[in-house]
Amino acid sequence: MKFLSRAALAATVYATLAATAAWAGDMVTVTDITGRKVEVSVPVERVILGEGRQIYFTAALDTDAPFKRVVGWRDDFKKADLDGYNEYLRKFPEMDKLPTFGGMKDGTFDVEQAVALHPDVIIMNIDAKAATEEAGYIDKLAKVGIPLVYVDFREKPMENTEPSMRLIGKLYGKEDRAEDFIKFREEEIAKVTDVLAAHPDVKKPVVFMERAGGYSDDCCMSFGNENFGKMVEIAGGINMAKDIIPGTFGTVNPEQIIASDPDQVIVTGANWELYVPGDNWVGLGAGADKKEAARKLSALMDRPGFTGIKAVKDGNVHAIWHQFYNNPYQFVAIQQIAKWLHPDLFKDLDPEATFSELHKRFLPVPYESGYFVSVNYGG
Template sequence: MPARRILLGFYFEEFLAVGGAEALGRVVGLSRAAWKDWRPANWAEYVKVLPGLEAIPEVGEVEVGTFSVEKAIALKPDVAILGDWQVKGLGTAAERLAAAGIPVVVIDYHAEQPARHAASTRLLGQVLGEEARAARLAGEYEAAITALRDSISAARLPRPRIYVELGSKGPGEQGPSYGDYMWGALAALAGGSNIGRGVIATWGPMAAETVLASRPEVIAIAGSEWRRHPTAQLMGQGVAAEEARARLRGFLARPGWNALPAVREGRVHAVYQGASRTLADFASLQYLAKALYPELFAGLDPQAEYLAWHARWLPIRPQGSFMLGLA
C-alpha cells in the first residue's frame, strides 16, 4: 500500500518526477535546508508552482547537524525517505526512527552508479504507488547511459585526463574534488581519466600541486546559485551565461594554470551542481562526454536534453545556465 505520510530528506525532484506534483500532499516533513539553502533559486521556482512547499514542517539538515529525530518522529510519518549519505551521517540516530516504528527507505543517487539510479527510482515508485511511472523514468535513464557508453566504447579513443572541482569557494581556495563518487564517477562514465581517482576516496580537496602535476586535458568547475559567495562559480536557475563565464574565467588566474593543457586549449567548463546526483544527470554525463570527445558528440545538445527532461517529468521550466564552456 502506498505511503500516505512521508518524511522526505533529499532527492526532491526525483520524488516529484516519480510521484507527480500531487505527491507533495503526502509529505509531512522536509529537510528543507538541503533544498532551499543549496539551490535557493531552484527552490523559489518550485514555490511559485507548488506554494504548499513553504508550509511543510522542517526537520533540519544532516550535513550541518541540524536534523532532529525528535521532530521527525513527532510528525508521525508512515515512512522516512532518506539518502544513503544521510543515513550514514545520522549514524545511530537513524536507528531511532526505525525503533519508533518508522521504516527508513534508503535511496542513493550520489554514487552515480546507473544501477543504483534505476533501483532507487523503482523503489520510489513502490513507496508512492507509481511503479509504472518509475519504470519509465528508470528505463529512460538506462537507455541514455547505454547509448553514450556504447558510442564511447565503439570509438576506441584515448581517455583524456579530467579534473572536476566544486567551485563553491571560488578561485582563491582549493575546493573539493572527487574520487569514484559524484562528479568523479560521472567523469569516468563519460570516458575520462579522473585525476582524483586513487587520490580522493569520495570527495575532498586535492592539493594544488597534484592538479598541476596531473596536467588535466579537461577541467570542469561545478557551480550553483551561490550568490552569497563573491567569487564562487555561479550556475543554475537565473544565472546568465556571461555571468557564469565571468566567474569561470576567474579560475584560470590560479598559479600555474596557464600551463595546463585544458587551459591552453580552452577546454575549461562549468557544470551545475544541482544537475548531478539526480535522474537528470544523464545530461550532465552527456556534457562531460562532449567536453572530452567534442568531435564524437558534436551533434549532441546536453542542455536541451536537460530542459526537455524537466518538461516531461516536472512542473517547472528551468531558465539559466546548467552546463557551458568558456567560448
C-alpha cells in the same frame, strides 16, 4: 514536564499508527539501498524527506503534485540550489510553508518534530547513515511505528540510482512511472556509451573535476572514482583524481594539478548565495546568468594550480550544475561532459534538448537553460 509531554506525544502517535495500519495500505517488506529489510504500508501518503533536494526524484514520480505526500523536509534545498528552489516556489508556493528539519549529520534533526508529523516513512540519503545509527534514530522511530529507508544518488550514483528509483516507486505506488524514468535514463546514457564503444581507439583526455570551485578559498575539492569522477570516465575521459582520492570525495593540491596538466577542467557550481553570499562560486541552475557564470569561471583559472595548464591554454574550461551530483538526472551531465571531451564524436548530441525532454515528460516545471557554461581563451 518537557520529557513527559514528549512521551505522551510518542504514545499518542503510536496508538494512532497502530489503529490505522489495517486500512492505510498494503504492508510490504522493501529492501533499501543498504540491504535493510523494512516493513512499510504502501502507497505511503505522508513522507518526510531527509534532504530537501530529494524533491528532484519526488517530482519525477509525483509530477502533477510533487508536494502532496511531503509533510516535512530538510532545510537544504533553498540554500544549496536557490535557483531551483525559486523555480519550484513560483509554481508551488505552498512548499514554503512545509515544516523543515536540520540534518542528521550535524545533529539538528528533531525526532519529536518528526513523530508529530505522523509520517508513513522517512527517506534518508545513505551519507546520513552513520550519524543516524550513532544517534539511535532508527530504534527511536521504530518504537512509534515510523520506518526509515535509505536511498543513494550521491555516494555511488551510477550503481544506486536505479534501485533507489525503484524503491521510491514502490513506496509511492508509482512503480510504472519509476520504470519509465529508468528506461529514459538508460536510453540517454546509451547515446554516449554506444558511440564510445564504436570508437574504442578514441583518445581519452585527462579531466580535472573541481567540486564547488570558489565556494571557499581552499584548493581543491574533487572526486575519486565515483560521482562526477565516474561520469567523466563514462563520458570518455580520464578522471585526474581517480588515483589520488581513495573514496568518492576528497581534495587535491595545486601542485598535483600542475603535475597532471589536465586537458580539460570542469568546475561544479550552483547558486550558493544563502551559503556564501557574493563569493567566487560559479552560479549555475535554472535560468542562471551565463555571462556572470562565465566571468566567475574565468576568474577561478587565475588561481595557483590553473595558470599555464593545458586546459586553460587550449580553452577547454567548463562549469556544470553542481546538483547533478545528488539527483537522478546524472545522464544529462554525462551527455554534456561527453560533448565537451569529444566534440566531433558528439556533434549531434544535444544535452540541453535531453534535459528539456526530461522536464516535459517527468517534471512539473518548464526547462530553463543555465546549467552549463564554457570559457575560451583561444589557443
